[in-house]
Structures are given as C-alpha cells and as structure tokens.
Amino acid sequence: MTGTTETTPGELPKTYRPADFEGAIYERWVTADVFAPDGTGSTADPELPPFVVIQPPPNITGSLHLGHAQRSSVEDLVVRHARMLGRPTLFLPGLDHASIAAQFVLDRILAGEGESRATLGRERYLERMREFVDQTRPIMLGQQRRVGASLDWSRLRFTMDEGSAVAVREAFTRLYRAGLAYRTEALIHWCPGCRTSVSDLEVIPTPEVGNLWTIRYHLLDEETGEPLEGEWIDVATTRPETILGDTAVAVHPDDARYRGLVGRRVRIPFVERDVEIIADAVVDPAFGTGAVKITPAHDADDYATGRRHGLAFVNVLDDDATINAAGDGFAGLDRYDARRAILDALETRGDLVSAVPHEMLVGRCDRSNDVVEPRLKTQWFIRVGPLAERALDATRSGRTRIIPGRFEKEWEHWLTNIHDWNVSRQLWWGHRIPAWYCPDGHVTVTAAADGPTACEACGRPATELVQDTDIFDTWFSSGLWPFSTLGWPADTEDLRRYYPTSVMETGYDILFFWVARMMMLGLQLTDREPFRTVYLSGLIRDPLGRKMSKTKGNSVDPLETIDEFGADALRFAVIDGTTAGNDLRLSREKIEKGRNFANKLWNAARFVRGARPVSIPADARRESPLASDLGPAERWLRSRVAATTAAADRAIADFAFGELTRILYEAIWSEYCDSALELAKVRLGSDDATPAEKAATWWTLVEALDTYLRLLHPVMPFVTEAIWASLPHAASDPELLVVARWPGVGEGDAAAEREVEAVLGLVRGIRNARTEAGFDPRVQLRVDVALPVGLGPTFEALRPAVERLARARPLERRLTREALGAARAPGSLTVLAGPIEAVVSAPTLDGGTARVERTRLERELAEAERLLATARARLANDAFVSKAPEPIVAGARAREAELADQVARIRDRLEG
C-alpha cells in the first residue's frame, strides 16, 4: 500500500465518543490486513529483522479480566511500535485449555445441573467441556478485539488443538528418550477436591492455628513382644489420622533422653503394628517431645526418613481423602472424622497426653482451597536438573533478559533449588500422556498419533497395551507455546523466521509456573532461548490494593469500562504511571484521566482542522513549511517535538512505558495545547502575518500533531487512528496510521526553546501578579518590559501573543532597566520572569495594591536570598570547586550570578 490515494481528510465530530468509532476502526485494520507480518496491508520492510510476540494464552474459562486487558495493552504497545518501525511483526493470538481451572469451572456448572464428573463419565464429560469451550471462545476473542490488540487472527492457536497435541507428544517422547522423563512411585501432593495430584507450585502454604497433640505409644516387652503399660514414648503430631500409617518412631541420635530406647519397638494403636524406634538427625530434639512418629507415605520429611531407613510405606488415604482399608477400624471415614474418632479412642485408652493450640502452615490447593494431602503415587516426572542449568545459563549470559532485573534473583534461587516436576494429572480435560503399558509392566512411549504398534520391550501387540489414563499438567503444553505455535516439531518456515521470539510479556506471578518451564523446555527441545526479553508486568489491584477476584466482588469488567470510557482510556490507565513488576491500583479516576487525555487530543485536532488558513485547500497534500516563514513559536514547537520523540524512543527502549505516557501527556497537553496552540491562534488571526507565514504556522501545527499521533498510537490506537484520518498526509504515507512510519528525531533548536520559554515565563509572571493583586481578570494592563540582549526579535514576534495571553496592552518594550524604572508608578507591580523584567501598572492606584506588591516582593526576596546563600556556600567550598566536574561548577557559578542579579533587582524595587 503506497498511499497514493486522494483521500479527503475525514470529519471529526464535535464530541469525542469512542464507542462511535473504535469498533469500526478495528474492522478497518482487519479488513486492510495490516496485522499479519505478511498481510496485504503490511508496509513492513522484509529486510528488517522480524519482531515476534506470542500472546500468553488466556485461560478459556469464561471472560477476560482487567489483568488480561493490561497484558494485552503492553504487548500491543511493543508490537505496534515495532510495526511502525517497519519490522515484519507477528503478534500471535491463543487460548489455553487450562485443564484444572476449566474442569473446576465446568464442575461448578455441572453441580448446578445436578450432574458431576462421576455421573457423566469421561467421554460425556469431555463432550460437555468442548461445548463449554465453544461458547467461551468467541466471547474471549471478541474481548481482545475490543481492547484493540493487533493480533494476527489467521494464526490463532489453542493449547488443545492438533498442532499442540503433536508438539506435546513429540516433546514428551524426546524427553523420555533423553532420560529426562521418568515414571516412579513418589510422594506427591494430592488435592482431594480436584481428585488429582498437583505440583509443588500449586500448593499454597496457608497459616492456620491447629492443635499439636501429644500421643503415647507403648513400648514392647522385649521378651514377650507385648506392649508394656508402664513404658512408653510420647510423640507429637498435628495429624492424628496419620497414626494409621506410622511405620516407625524417630528420635535424634544425640538425645540423651531417648538413647536407651533406640532399637526398641512400640505398638501403633488401632492398626496394632509393631514398629522400631530409630535415630535420625532430622528430628529436632527441642520441638514437641523430641520424638516423632514416622508416616512415610503421608509426609515429605517422613518419606525421606523412610527411604533412609528402609521403612514400610503404608498408604491410608483414598482419592477422596477417606481412610482406606489399611486404616482398619476407621476405614471409610473422612480424614477429619477419622481424626476425631482416633482422638476420642486415644483419650478413652488414656494415651492422649495433651492437646495444645499450634500455629502452622497448611498446604492448600491453589485451585480448590482444599487441604492437600501428601500421598504416594506412581506418576510421570520431568527431571529438571539439567534443564534448569541451561535456563540459568540463558539469563546469566544475558542471552535472555528479565525486566525488571530484580526478578533474576528469584529466578536464580528457584531454578537452583528446583525439584523434579510431577506432570501427571488425574484429570480428563487435557493431553493424555502418550505412554502405554503392557501386561508385563513394560512401558512404551511414542509420539505417533495412533499410539504404538507393539510393546517396545516384549513386542506384544498394541491390542494388549493400555494407555496411561492420566493427562499432562496444563503447564506442560503451555511450556511449548513459543514454538508449538510456530509449527514445531515440523521445521516450518514460521519457525525458522519467527523463532526465537522477541518479547515475552506476562505477570510476575507465573514466572515459575510458565516462563521458567518455557525456557527449560525451549532450550531442551529447540536448543534456543525461546525469547530475548521477558517483561514482567505487575498485578492489577482494586483501589484498596486488594487482588481483584470475582468472589470478592471487586473485579471490574473491562468491557464495561470500555463501553463507558473507551478502549484508549483503559489502555492509557493500565500503562500510565506503572513500572515493570510493580502492582497497579486501578481506580475510576485513573481511567478518567485517560479518557480526558483522549478528549483533549480530539479537541486539539478539531481546532487544528478548523484553523486552516484560507490559502490552503481542504484536500491539500502535506507540505513542509519553509524555514524562512517560521516564527520563533514554530521553531520552538519543532524543537520540542524533536525532544519528545527522542525521549519517547528512549522510554520504549528501556521498557519504561509509564514514562512514555508521562512524556507524551506532558508534551501534548502542557506544551502543544497550552502553549503552541495558543501562540498559533494569535499568528493565524493576525493581520500582520503574511499568508505564507500563516501557512507555515498551520503546517507546523499539523506536523507536530501528526508526530504526536504516531508516538501515541501504540498506547491509544483508536483515537489516534481516527484523528489521523482527518489530517492531510504526505504522499509517502499509507492510508492507515497503524502501518505509518514511526517518526525520526528532528533537529533541536536550543535558542528558540530558551527564548520562547522566557517569553512564556513572562506571560505566567504577569498572570501571577494580576491574580495575586486581585486585579480584574478582564481588564487590560499596561506592562513595560526590559529584555536581556538578544531576546528582542523573539519578543517582537511574540508580542501580540503576549498581549493576548497576559491581557497586557499596551505592551511596551524598554531596552534598559533604568528606562523601566522610570515607568514605575506607585502601586505598580514588578515581575521578574527569569531574564525578563517587567512593570505592570495597576489599573487603579491604591494602598492595597502597594501592600500586596510589597508582600509579594518580600517573599520573593527571601526565597531568592535563601537560594543565593546556598549557592554561595557551595562555591565557597574548595572541595566542591576542585573536585566536581567542570560543567557542574560552571553551572553553579552561572546560577549564583543569576540569583545575585535577581536579589539586587528585587531589593532595588523594594527600596525604590
């Protein structure tokens, strides 16, 4: 697309109503096919390196929340910026099947219908899940469009699609062949509510006050092997029901109290099992009684102890956390009912010694909040040690950078202390583990879609093999996301061209869940770091700092916000004032700020359009004004635009997006609207300016606005696109801003900036004096001005503007301060605006004005003297003068001279 069309700039309605145009603009982008790196509307330079962001796939469980809106906004920002730089840019959309989260949601829905997993059975349950997902998918994709995410919809992926299935099977098979996936019976975390094992990360240690019960185990008579009434050992436990699985009692080897008991045996009550008292350094003699009951099948510590001492492992829990047959008389009871029953029974026997309240951490399921039970189970694990090494190397070497950098410490710590990853889940919605077992216990793992043809070990035919009923942890397929989405394991063109990806943006809360896994699996399977930069966003919180959640009722629906304020306002709100990795309290006020900013820009554009000089036709092609027709205000504006562009470039390079919006807000509102447009109004309406000069003024306004729209587009794409369409464009411009070029940095003009800002300072000074003296804001004031050498031409050029902005007429210019002194009359006001000095004549001469003037000058004098004293003290310090760098010292001297001059001038006025 070359932009040679003769488009007449469109209209800009009087009122900014984002709902009127945002949807239409998104449709235009899609229709023009600008989001695909190779789309027909793309203006990308194929020679430039591609820029790739694979979207973190939101869970397909219902709807997007504000956190998603923020993520999408940040991702879209970097993507749109790269696209405007002309890089082939891929922003790939996706959805995550979120197995456990999705089952949790569906189970609740089913419960409302009187159904359950059990009543439906696997096949019908999965059917229901596919129906559910088919319902939520379009809702979620629609939400992404509303936010304005410039995703390449032709590449939409799902973690349960065929491509992901192939990748999952292939990845697992390769890990298995490399000895990095293994199956073993081990202690895992079991969530009775979800009826599945969960990983370490999904167990949330939750503080609770429970009880520490002390229980008496009777020693056995060494002769008869029968329990002795008078000899015992007291053990402490917080989970009495685990007594049923005890297979030893342990004491510390150096504990004198128990030295004689090591090697003796005790009888475990109820199950009537005789176990040995062992010595192990894991026991803390200072805690409880110093003796610990050992339940190797239901406690991580005890499991390790059991391994060391070759103890028996007795599993006493069923999947639903009821006591199983091993629990003898308590079989069938729920774990907590069993606990009470056991305590009652112990009390009856006289073996319950004490019960004291005890603060402890209880592991709860991240998803269901149920208390998780450690339990023995045969599962698949990923051996992460070697993978973690490579992930660490990626960040240590700088090949992958984490922003903000402080998270690299957590990354280091987690990856160096990582345990093997349990990937088996006893759920239904997910990728089934591609492992088949033969009656002889052999294992066959294959990536083949139809499964193995025969047992790898003994050759038994496929018909005799049974596939593992478990599925993978949802994060296993997510971990392949950066490359499974590009076609891996096939050697596709996409993979060659777009992998490794550029930026991975996500919340810091899933750094380990997801980013670390992608890094480990990516390095192992593709031999490349899957991304160059990890950008971690903070979490969105409510105005009180709480995490947003539907159950708390404090969550905000992004669509409602967009309906009311527009997507641009929301995008601005979640980016402005944020820093990487820091949480954001999102309030209505913040979104209003974004909406107001968009409205301001809208109205500024309306003004510019309406201010077009008659000499310029409505459908004129963009022109660059001649330098000779520019006045100081125009040179100042062009210089400020250049400075803003440079600052915006730097902010984006630093991933400092909060800084980016601050810079643009300031430039557009405070400089462009408050000053540039006000100065331009005067020149455009002046009888003295030539048509060429007026045209130059207008083109300068258009040029500046055009640049600001480009700079702001990645943050607020809709309003900038809408306004841009209403402005004249250059022949080289495309039709849509979304694929227009990012601005280059123009030339600065330090003199123009200095001089115009001095004159603007004079305006502010006069306004200030007027307000303080309580003069009627409407009345014209007579102002006499003394200027420093060199400021004359700029002052003359801007004189009409000053007269209008400060309501100062006549505005007389006297070259010397002496001449100015002569203009002073009783009751007049003195204004010191940097290098400019002015005398404002009071419209009415009275004592009140004089008093106000005197108070004001005295206050200014005190302040100036204080600053001067500080400046002098600094320069009087030899150490400063000799050690500080030359420019700093020179600056300090200039500062001192300026302050001294100011003090002298104020004194002069006060005394005169």
Next chain:
RNA sequence: GGGCGGUUAGCUCAGAUGGUUAGAGCGCAUGCUUGACAUGCAUGAGGUCAGAGGUUCAAGUCCUCUACCGCCCACCA
C-alpha cells in the same frame, strides 16, 4: 528460617548513569460561559523523600542498621 520489593504532597504514583529550586494526575483554594475542549482554562497552597548512622565536594538516588506493609522461597512433626 532465608530472599526480594515498597515506604516521596491529603490520595494514587513517577523520579536512566548521585549534580541547580524533587514532578504528575486526582483532590483542595481562588477566579474564569477567552471563538478546540467545563472530559475545560488561569493562578495558587501543599513534601525535614519512613527513622538512624555512613560514603561523597554533593544523597530521594550508593552502603549499613531499624521500623512498619506486601510478596516469593523453605522438610519443624
């Protein structure tokens, strides 16, 4: 028990490599129907940068300690 972050205006937050007088928005005060905008304009008030030491010519910024708040990791039954 380790580790990390936060503490800056009434509120929410910015403050690259230490360097003139620490900024913004909201809120507050006063005044404005100035021909783009009351979703606005003008002017102003408001901060011993959590506390205590230290390094330095110079500290909101670097170091140490302390106090609150929050987070991550961790096998005390």
